[in-house]
Amino acid sequence: MNPYLPHLATIQEIIPETASQDVKTFRVVFTDPEIRRSFTYQPGQFAEVSLFGAGEAPISITSSPTQEGYLEFSVKRAGVVTTALHYRQVGDPVGIRGPYGNNFPYRDMEGQNIVFIGGGIGLAPLRSLITFVLDPANRSRYAGISIIYGARSPGDLVFKWELERWGERDDVDLQVTVDRGDDEWTGRVGFVPQILLDLAPRPDNTVTVTCGPPIMIKFVLQNLEKLGFTPAQIVTTLEMRMKCGIGKCGRCNIGSSYVCQDGPVYTYEQLRKMPAEY
Numbered sequence: 001m002n003p004y005l006p007h008l009a010t011i012q013e014i015i016p017e018t019a020s021q022d023v024k025t026f027r028v029v030f031t032d033p034e035i036r037r038s039f040t041y042q043p044g045q046f047a048e049v050s051l052f053g054a055g056e057a058p059i060s061i062t063s064s065p066t067q068e069g070y071l072e073f074s075v076k077r078a079g080v081v082t083t084a085l086h087y088r089q090v091g092d093p094v095g096i097r098g099p100y101g102n103n104f105p106y107r108d109m110e111g112q113n114i115v116f117i118g119g120g121i122g123l124a125p126l127r128s129l130i131t132f133v134l135d136p137a138n139r140s141r142y143a144g145i146s147i148i149y150g151a152r153s154p155g156d157l158v159f160k161w162e163l164e165r166w167g168e169r170d171d172v173d174l175q176v177t178v179d180r181g182d183d184e185w186t187g188r189v190g191f192v193p194q195i196l197l198d199l200a201p202r203p204d205n206t207v208t209v210t211c212g213p214p215i216m217i218k219f220v221l222q223n224l225e226k227l228g229f230t231p232a233q234i235v236t237t238l239e240m241r242m243k244c245g246i247g248k249c250g251r252c253n254i255g256s257s258y259v260c261q262d263g264p265v266y267t268y269e270q271l272r273k274m275p276a277e278y
Ligand SMILES: Cc1cc2nc3c(=O)[nH]c(=O)nc-3n(C[C@H](O)[C@H](O)[C@H](O)COP(=O)(O)OP(=O)(O)OC[C@H]3O[C@@H](n4cnc5c(N)ncnc54)[C@H](O)[C@@H]3O)c2cc1C
Pocket: 046, 055, 056, 057, 058, 059, 060, 061, 073, 074, 075, 076, 077, 078, 079, 080, 081, 082, 083, 121, 124, 125, 238, 239, 240, 241, 242, 264
């Protein structure tokens, strides 16, 4: 079978996430019931999402394997494909190939506390794992769950209804922050790396999973080290430029590592051994 051939899917729901609508979540359903049944994925994987006449782009699967029957992608309007997708309507077709890449090491995380640290649209890949570990079938396998999430402004926070649900749970410590508030904002104001330092999660038996803009990641990594986390306790996911998604074109490599296959999920310990191209 041609590995570049996408499966046909239909947009079932579109959720505008941000006030400016530059991020939207698309729920899609495979047209072929057999593909709907057989398409399986793990938290952290991505798919190549294609639009006829526009092209394709790698996008994290933000839904969780525990949510059956559909896939969700949260997409920021950035260039050709993502802008075209933002103009699509419910009922329109999209192509999906994948799932690609490795996944978050959720089996190794069992029994540990997990601290999720996200910035902006960087919550999208984390959401798949958060939903997975909070699922009633999985929750008892994990210890404490903390989520530190920030965006530039209240209007830039994504998954607002999900944040509300997580915040209501007794077994989740959710901390939401914005770089600058507005008249209605009564929550935290401050940058994610600083909030992380203030909250000072303890490193014993804890793994952190982080995704966000490069500048946030840079300071989050520094601050996690200050708090005593080792590079092996820090997991992140990369968004390199990609084309094929299947290890053929050489577009995504960092040194000898093909991010589309060996990644996009890496520990900081692994990243430190790679050339600093990410
Ligand atoms: C594993 C992975 C997961 C991802 N997950 C998500 C996700 O969940 N949500 C999401 O929104 N995005 C995600 N991305 C990022 C997304 O794939 C990119 O933003 C992608 O480029 C969008 O495609 P596009 O055709 O819309 O943009 P492009 O047309 O490729 O443009 C993207 C940006 O790059 C600039 N650009 C384009 N071409 C060049 C060039 N030649 N030189 C310099 N700059 C250029 C554009 O100006 C624009 O700012 C992910 C990427 C990876 C690798």
